[in-house]
Amino acid sequence: MFIDVSKTSPTQIIGDTGAKLRKLTETIERLHVRGATRPLEKIIHKVYPADLASVLASIPEVHVAPIFHTIPEAELAADVLIQVNDRVQRIILAETPDAQLTPILEKLPPDERVLLIREMEPERAERLLSELEKASQKELEKLLSYHPDTAGGIMTTEFFDLTGDTTADQAIRAVREHAEVEMVYYLYVTDAEHKLEGVISIRQLLLAKPQALLRDVMNARIITVSTDTSRESVAALVDKYRLLAIPVVDESQHLVGMITVDDVIDVLETETTQDMLRMAGTDKAEILTHSTFRIAWIRLPWLLAAFIGGLAATWIVRNFEGVLTQVIALGAFLPVVMGMAGNVGVQTATVTVRGLATGSLDLRDVWGVLYKELRVGLILGVFYGFTLGLFGWFMFGSLDLGGVVGFTILGNMTGAALLAVALPMLFQRIGADPAIATGPFVTTAIDVFGVLNYFMLATLLLDLPGAGS
């Protein structure tokens, strides 16, 4: 939902996230604590909903619901409720009785109503749903039937459509008469059965001759999505074509909804969060506000890859126990040998995954990028390998040992860089999410191969029977 700046004339906008907002927060909190309800109501009326949302996010949690409840109009309360952050929203939902919540729900735009209902426990959602007006109820049930990750799941059903034989002048009058309808920048042109025929922006409407038919001035080559288009694709299209909104049609081209650019910003944020969580080796759905057991349950299987990899490394070291026993210093260098390769791996994987996601890198680059990472890995490996080699030599007085750790670092850092660029690109190639490659696979592979390489080099380079510590 977009907010039309001009609607806000009577309210005061902070437009600042610093000092002014802190002052407003203090004032509101003071009035609340003093129980000065009238002055509080007065100030709440003068404050812009998004600012009130910021205030609620920065006061002690016990005050959130009581202050929210002093908002006298359901419409303003609805505006605030959709703009507070998730944490504050949960508090408000939990502490607002159904009877008070229903009128607020009625005032919400359909897409926001769906988001809110989805946050609730099924029983409460059911109960509130039955309290709504018949029409809203039916519409809501329809919207809830779409998967939340699809266009149907994020669209609003409030849009503006007119038939093609409307004149520009009539259309302008229609816009004037529907001043209360959600901000329209695009007018959709449909036939008698609401099949989408074209689009015209309000600005184009102004440019058209008053008697021109919409059919003749509209743009008939229009970008649409269907209700089951993934929200990721919706965001990509709005971003690519720089649209302010995109229409949603059903399988017979009937206009059923619209998605605005501000919702697309939210989708992009969510998708990025999911990418980051996957890279970190946890599920895309994890948030810190889940219950303890749910978080643990989400993370547990993702850690399995690291666990199996760790056991494999253990098994490898065990097989080289003879070497380790003779040169106990090898154990001392194990943490730094593993750590350096792991770090280069995370650096490289992150750059690769993010590059693929933003399009600054594509699969055609694979050989060039591999070659470049090979060289970067070699440079970093030579620098840190040489430095660590010196440390090994001086700390343990063995040039051979220095050579082993030095060459291991060189090999492992180079290998890690290569693996961390190759795996995500391979995942992308086979149609899997490259972000998933990073967490469990890249990290674990680097650990296992790294340890193997270390002990193989040690066996090769150290003149074992005589090289004991």
Added chain:
Amino acid sequence: MFIDVSKTSPTQIIGDTGAKLRKLTETIERLHVRGATRPLEKIIHKVYPADLASVLASIPEVHVAPIFHTIPEAELAADVLIQVNDRVQRIILAETPDAQLTPILEKLPPDERVLLIREMEPERAERLLSELEKASQKELEKLLSYHPDTAGGIMTTEFFDLTGDTTADQAIRAVREHAEVEMVYYLYVTDAEHKLEGVISIRQLLLAKPQALLRDVMNARIITVSTDTSRESVAALVDKYRLLAIPVVDESQHLVGMITVDDVIDVLETETTQDMLRMAGTDKAEILTHSTFRIAWIRLPWLLAAFIGGLAATWIVRNFEGVLTQVIALGAFLPVVMGMAGNVGVQTATVTVRGLATGSLDLRDVWGVLYKELRVGLILGVFYGFTLGLFGWFMFGSLDLGGVVGFTILGNMTGAALLAVALPMLFQRIGADPAIATGPFVTTAIDVFGVLNYFMLATLLLDLPGAGS
């Protein structure tokens, strides 16, 4: 820059990133290889610029510049050039001679021209700048004087302002007469000296009485940013207030520019990329297309934290050499002990940093979140500690050893979870970027404390003189 859908009537929009786009790509490539210039020009005319940009991203690199050069009009070429990805843009810039580039530069909107000039080597930028018309040249120099991370650095100077004594009717006529000016949704109202007085949306203009003065219908409480506001704050404001554009003013409130929501989407993407790179422990400026030495140079210092941490761990192990010599199996479990804690740390740190960035988590939550992570860490630690303890017992036949690795995993996973939530929140509290906390600090601290804890527990729990492998 926004594209007005209605402007595109004669062109064909793919609106799809799949099959249709591949077909178009094949057609264009075939025509180019055959040297069929005329049909190629014809098809290029019919294709939407954003789609042509996608085509250029998926053809072999040698064909990119030649196909781009077949675009006959500078205006269309300009539209395509700002919509291709970074890689394609670099190819085109490198392979297009100055004489051909100048007319394209002239057609670019000011903000896009700045972005492009900033990508070039200084000498070429200087040369091209001197080729531009005097007016564009002066404007460009002014824009280039702003820091790229500020509102001044990303704003466009193409906006629409009228004085407050203009009537709604006159304003509508003015919009009609300036059909060529970049898409306007907001009209800015200024005084005779271009000081910003208010804003009105085109839709509000339609709703106003024809004779009403803009001064009387405009919204005077307007959110503005100054030229030196950080682009991050600009994005936060546009996102918070759900604006389509935000005006930029100088220190005396003169309107000097405007930033549109599509540019804000780009800013949000860039900021997220920087966050991810910082979390991975590399500089925010790294991209894989930098030169090899530059990438190595960027990563080298970030790896220093891991290196020093690694050396510290080495030093710790060395101090426990006696224990390791007696129970060589401790070395075998070192990789898995380090790996598990590191993984939990990355999971937790990512959830925390992202939560703070998106506002789903704020500093007020710190004790609740710490307590929750403590419990999550304990659950995961008990599960994997018990499992690994069993492995230790069976693999090496020592219940004591199993106990050591089990309790170490329990302690280290719990500690890692706590550290990974506490450090980013502490960084946020003291005004530093919480993303920076993750890469070098959290990871290194987990490694060092983890190793220390492991060997201390081993010393405590193993009855050393008799517990040799």
